[in-house]
Amino acid sequence: xxxxxxxxxxxxxxxxxxxxxxxxxxxxxxxxxxxxxxxxxxxxxxxxxxxxxxxxxxxxxxxxxxxxxxxxxxxxxxxxxxxxxxxxxxxxxxxxxxxxxxxxxxxxxxxxxxxxxxxxxxxxxxxxxxxxxxxxxxxxxxxxxxxxxxxxxxxxxxxxxxxxxxxxxxxxxxxxxxxxxxxxxxxxxxxxxxxxxxxxxxxxxxxxxxxxxxxxxxxxxxxxxxxxxxxxxxxxxxxxxxxxxxxxxxxxxxxxxxxxxxxxxxxxxxxxxxxxxxxxxxxxxxxxxxxxxxxxxxxxxxxxxxxxxxxxxxxxxxxxxxxxxxxxxxxxxxxxxxxxxxxxxxxxxxxxxxxxxxxxxxxxxxxxxxxxxxxxxxxxxxxxxxxxxxxxxxxxxxxxxxxxxxxxxxxxxxxxxxxxxxxxxxxxxxxxxxxxxxxxxxxxxxxxxxxxxxxxxxxxxxxxxxxxxxxxxxxxxxxxxxxxxxxxxxxxxxxxxxxxxxxxxxxxxxxxxxxxxxxxxxxxxxxxxxxxxxxxxxxxxxxxxxxxxxxxxxxxxxxxxxxxxxxxxxxxxxxxxxxxxxxxxxxxxxxxxxxxxxxxxxxxxxxxxxxxxxxxxxxxxxxxxxxxxxxxxxxxxxxxxxxxxxxxxxxxxxxxxxxxxxxxxxxxxxxxxxxxxxxxxxxxxxxxxxxxxxxxxxxxxxxxxxxxxxxxxxxxxxxxxxxxxxxxxxxxxxxxxxxxxxxxxxxxxxxxxxxxxxxxxxxxxxxxxxxxxxxxxxxxxxxxxxxxxxxxxxxxxxxxxxxxxxxxxxxxxxxxxxxxxxxxxxxxxxxxxxxxxxxxxxxxxxxxxxxxxxxxxxxxxxxxx
RNA sequence: GGGCCCAUAGCUCAGCUGGUCAGAGCGCCGCGUUUACACCGCGGAGGCCGGGGGUUCGAGCCCCUCUGGGCCCA
Numbered sequence: 028x029x030x031x032x033x034x035x036x037x038x039x040x041x042x043x044x045x046x047x048x049x050x051x052x053x054x055x056x057x058x059x060x061x062x063x064x065x066x067x068x069x070x071x072x073x074x075x076x077x078x079x080x081x082x083x084x085x086x087x088x089x090x091x092x093x094x095x096x097x098x099x100x101x102x103x104x105x106x107x108x109x110x111x112x113x114x115x116x117x118x119x120x121x122x123x124x125x126x127x128x129x130x131x132x133x134x135x136x137x138x139x140x141x142x143x144x145x146x147x148x149x150x151x152x153x154x155x156x157x158x159x160x161x162x163x164x165x166x167x168x169x170x171x172x173x174x175x176x177x178x179x180x181x182x183x184x185x186x187x188x189x190x191x192x193x194x195x196x197x198x199x200x201x202x203x204x205x206x207x208x209x210x211x212x213x214x215x216x217x218x219x220x221x222x223x224x225x226x227x228x229x230x231x232x233x234x235x236x237x238x239x240x241x242x243x244x245x246x247x248x249x250x251x252x253x254x255x256x257x258x259x260x261x262x263x264x265x266x267x268x269x270x271x272x273x274x275x276x277x278x279x280x281x282x283x284x285x286x287x288x289x290x291x292x293x294x295x296x297x298x299x300x301x302x303x304x305x306x307x308x309x310x311x312x313x314x315x316x317x318x319x320x321x322x323x324x325x326x327x328x329x330x331x332x333x334x335x336x337x338x339x340x341x342x343x344x345x346x347x348x349x350x351x352x353x354x355x356x357x358x359x360x361x362x363x364x365x366x367x368x369x370x371x372x373x374x375x376x377x378x379x380x381x382x383x384x385x386x387x388x389x390x391x392x393x394x395x396x397x398x399x400x401x402x403x404x405x406x407x408x409x410x411x412x413x414x415x416x417x418x419x420x421x422x423x424x425x426x427x428x429x430x431x432x433x434x435x436x437x438x439x440x441x442x443x444x445x446x447x448x449x450x451x452x453x454x455x456x457x458x459x460x461x462x463x464x465x466x467x468x469x470x471x472x473x474x475x476x477x478x479x480x481x482x483x484x485x486x487x488x489x490x491x492x493x494x495x496x497x498x499x500x501x502x503x504x505x506x507x508x509x510x511x512x513x514x515x516x517x518x519x520x521x522x523x524x525x526x527x528x529x530x531x532x533x534x535x536x537x538x539x540x541x542x543x544x545x546x547x548x549x550x551x552x553x554x555x556x557x558x559x560x561x562x563x564x565x566x567x568x569x570x571x572x573x574x575x576x577x578x579x580x581x582x583x584x585x586x587x588x589x590x591x592x593x594x595x596x597x598x599x600x601x602x603x604x605x606x607x608x609x610x611x612x613x614x615x616x617x618x619x620x621x622x623x624x625x626x627x628x629x630x631x632x633x634x635x636x637x638x639x640x641x642x643x644x645x646x647x648x649x650x651x652x653x654x655x656x657x658x659x660x661x662x663x664x665x666x667x668x669x670x671x672x673x674x675x676x677x678x679x680x681x682x683x684x685x686x687x688x689x690x691x692x693x694x695x696x697x698x699x700x701x702x703x704x705x706x707x708x709x710x711x712x713x714x715x716x717x718x719x720x721x722x723x724x725x726x727x728x729x730x731x732x733x734x735x736x737x738x739x740x741x742x743x744x745x746x747x748x749x750x751x752x753x754x755x756x757x758x759x760x761x762x763x764x765x766x767x768x769x770x771x772x773x774x775x776x777x778x779x780x781x782x783x784x785x786x787x788x789x790x791x792x793x794x795x796x797x798x799x800x801x802x803x804x805x806x807x808x809x810x811x812x813x814x815x816x817x818x819x820x821x822x823x824x825x826x827x828x829x830x831x832x833x834x835x836x837x838x839x840x841x842x843x844x845x846x847x848x849x850x851x852x853x854x855x856x857x858x859x860x861x862x863x864x865x866x867x868x869x870x871x872x873x874x875x876x877x878x879x880x881x882x883x884x885x886x887x888x889x890x891x892x
Numbered sequence: 893g894g895g896c897c898c899a900u901a902g903c904u905c906a907g908c909u910g911g912u913c914a915g916a917g918c919g920c921c922g923c924g925u926u927u928a929c930a931c932c933g934c935g936g937a938g939g940c941c942g943g944g945g946g947u948u949c950g951a952g953c954c955c956c957u958c959u960g961g962g963c964c965c966a
Contacts, residue, residue, distance in 0.1 A: 028928080028929075028931095029931085030931085240965090240966090402966095452896065452897070453896095455895070455896060455964095456895090456896075456963095456964065456965095459894095459895065459896080459964070459965060460964085460965080462965095463964095463965055463966080571963085571964095572963090572964095574964095575964085575965095602963095604962090639904090639905085639917095640905095643897085644897090644898095644905095645897095645898095645962080645963090646904090647903095647904070649903095649904095652903085652904095652918090652919095654903080654904070654917085654918050654919085655904075655917090655918085657918080657931085658917065658918070660931065661929095661931065661932090664929070664931055664932095665928090665929070665931095665932095667928085667929085668928045668929035668932090669928065669929075670928085671928055671929085672928030672929080673928080674928095675928075716908095718906085719906090719908090722906070722916085725916095725917095726916080732928090732929090733933085733934090736928090737926095737933095740927090740928095744927085825934085825935080828934055828935065829934085829935055829936085831923085831924090831934080831935085832922080832923055832924085832934055832935035832936080833922095833923085833935075833936090834923090835922080835923055835924085836923085836924085837923085837924055837925095837926070838923090838924065838926055838933080838934060839924085839926050869926095
């Protein structure tokens with residue numbers, strides 16, 4: 028018996044027979060719908076994906092066997108920046124929207140290397156048009172999808188492969204654009220010219236959900252502001268290059284050191300700009316000198332101050348991360364203007380050095396800069412700290428700011444209470460996030476590969492756009508690309524012309540599409556019949572790290588559009604940690620790919636490993652010692668071998684499943700014990716506790732193999748001349764048949780390949796469409812069977828084995844006579860299995876049971892020379 | 893600074909609403925080629941359940957506190 032090749036064989040069979048195909052005629056109450064996480068195709072699947080997707084598959088298989096029609100689709104998340112970056116590096120191109128489209132364009136490279144085999148560098152990249160760029164994105168993601176699907180099939184995910192979608196596909200674009208326009212119509216989407224986080228590398232706005240605070244080295248610079256009386260006010264800053272953007276000094280209202288200064292003004296060093304000294308509770312008294320310089324904008328606190336204290340806007344950093352070329356008009360002094368001229372066009376990094384030099388020269392730098400480690404906000408995919416720039420962007424309300432006429436934040440917190448999280452404590456992460464939102468959701472992205480914002484703007488006679496009244500397409504026109512399609516009533520030659528129009532050049536944040544996966548995959552808008560059978564979904568499986576992004580945004584969109592939760596349950600998987608308890612990452616050089624693991628250990632083994640970890644719990648994985656996978660492999664092999672053995676006793680006769688044949692006390696005991704296992708496993712799986720279900724099932728299965736099978740195999744053979752009654756033989760065989768039939772089904776969600784293989788030997792159809800076992804028929808067959816007899820027999824058997832083990836003789840060695848000492852309760856039960864125990868223990872003479880404090884056996888061994 | 897999770901045999905972890913628990917597997921040691929399984933079987937040795945305090949007739953399991961990890965948010 029071997030596990031090798033099962034994935035190939037059964038994968039193909041399931042595909043041919045449509046084992047996992049969704050039957051859309053079933054009513055909603057019969058359906059179990061899953062909003063599967065679409066993996067990012069512009070990357071590679073890693074062991075963490077295998078881990079969490081297996082959790083979902085176990086649920087899917089369980090529900091399917093329980094009789095639910097499972098809707099289990101698969102999406103591909105190709106929308107967004109990761110794909111753009113991968114395309115740049117893979118084909119050696121970059122997008123330049125000003126270039127014209129080139130027919131039949133072939134990229135200079137493929138595979139991420141140049142003709143000399145070196146990695147593609149930015150200097151190697153050829154600029155191409157937006158449309159050409161998008162075509163390459165689509166070409167590459169198509170290749171990735173095939174590889175992903177192959178891995179998922181090999182792993183045995185019971186996905187209906189006719190239900191797939193792409194987050195950049197036409198349907199996703201339509202859904203995203205319709206949803207956005209409806210948000211706009213209801214006042215849930217709006218545009219604002221406001222300060223926002225900006226990544227200078229990718230030249231795009233970034234949302235709060237995409238932020239990552241990281242340690243960033245810097246220096247404290249102590250500098251002197253000048254009071255009118257000639258005195259100094261000392262501040263500390265890590266960003267002296269923003270000094271020309273300074274609008275105020277701010278201290279805490281309770282800070283006695285600065286109270287006398289509130290309401291007065293000081294002038295900035297070097298640039299000589301007069302700024303007020305103001306009070307605000309966000310100033311930290313114990314940080315630095317306790318008084319801070321507020322600029323446009325150094326950080327989010329600056330934005331708060333700017334808004335709440337009604338400060339002027341004095342931007343000096345442009346979208347490219349360089350200081351603006353023109354000297355700002357608020358710098359009026361000659362020395363100030365000269366100083367700024369030195370900074371114009373410099374990066375913030377170079378400008379910092381220049382400002383420090385100027386401060387030294389003027390004597391306003393009071394000490395050498397002190398090195399420090401500070402937290403700075405980064406775009407999660409970027410490597411330069413974010414700047415804050417003012418720009419016109421689209422937002423969707425998310426409760427982060429007061430929404431007119433409603434308590435949106437409160438409503439969303441309520442949804443969090445309504446949603447059933449597994450494990451439950453994950454709910455607080457949702458609540459923490461909603462409570463911590465400090466602004467609405469900025470969805471405009473100044474990128475290329477994404478769903479366009481479906482709006483145009485009229486141009487007035489001067490060619491200036493009218494942003495206040497955008498031209499909207501009708502829903503049946505969607506999806507559209509306003510940068511290449513003209514709005515109704517206009518022609519393409521009016522684009523960019525006074526009196527004509529322009530399209531919104533931006534695309535939406537990927538989450539603005541990903542937050543609609545339930546709608547995308549369920550036929551919303553296009554197939555209301557299907558939608559009504561699926562939505563709201565039953566479960567959303569996902570990782571704990573994206574509760575604040577994917578989970579939250581999906582709840583938000585569903586709440587706004589449908590006034591409901593998108594799903595009833597959220598099943599949150601943990602992370603995979605390496606042996607040092609650090610989060611696994613590709614950069615760690617884990618060269619082991621998921622496919623290697625599947626091929627090395629078998630898919631069932633890897634699934635067992637994944638299924639052994641509870642939801643929400645991180646699991647350690649050491650590629651050098653994949654012990655859980657080895658255990659899973661052992662279990663799967665045991666399933667094959669033990670089944671073969673258990674099914675072999677009746678020879679060519681059909682395997683008996685006749686409950687009426689179960690007559691012997693130990694046989695009834697096994698079925699009684701199994702009934703308890705079925706109840707426990709079922710209850711656990713209903714409660715999203717697959718680990719518990721696996722544990723009780725696995726424990727029973729090993730007892731079945733190690734004790735019960737050993738106890739009854741002699742009887743089950745029913746050899747001629749053994750003197751065993753035919754009814755006793757039939758009882759053992761029927762019990763083995765029934766037990767195996769049930770245990771295989773209990774294990775099927777975790778070990779789909781081995782169980783299906785065994786099922787095919789003697790049962791009809793796929794085990795994965797077989798009904799989940801129930802305890803009632805088992806209890807009926809078990810009658811007055813007592814599970815305690817099984818454990819008593821097991822303990823007696825172990826005692827007999829121990830005698831031989833300690834005597835260092837083969838387990839085949841026979842006893843002349845033997846005595847088993849056991850607790851009184853056991854002694855009362857054990858005579859019921861006397862014959863089986865004598866057979867398996869090899870007791871030729873008397874086997875007697877004596878009450879004692881512990882399990883112990885003694886007997887005279889028959890030693891042959 | 894706020895919040896959450898975790899600390900139980902060498903390792904990975906179970907221990908649900910306090911009273912047969914001190915458990916499982918792996919590893920380790922010893923034995924064994926038993927009519928399925930050497931990708932094996934059998935047996936065995938390992939732990940003041942992180943420290944301290946409290947509630948209780950009784951606490952890994954409840955409360956407080958400390959220590960040490962991890963994560964999220966400021």
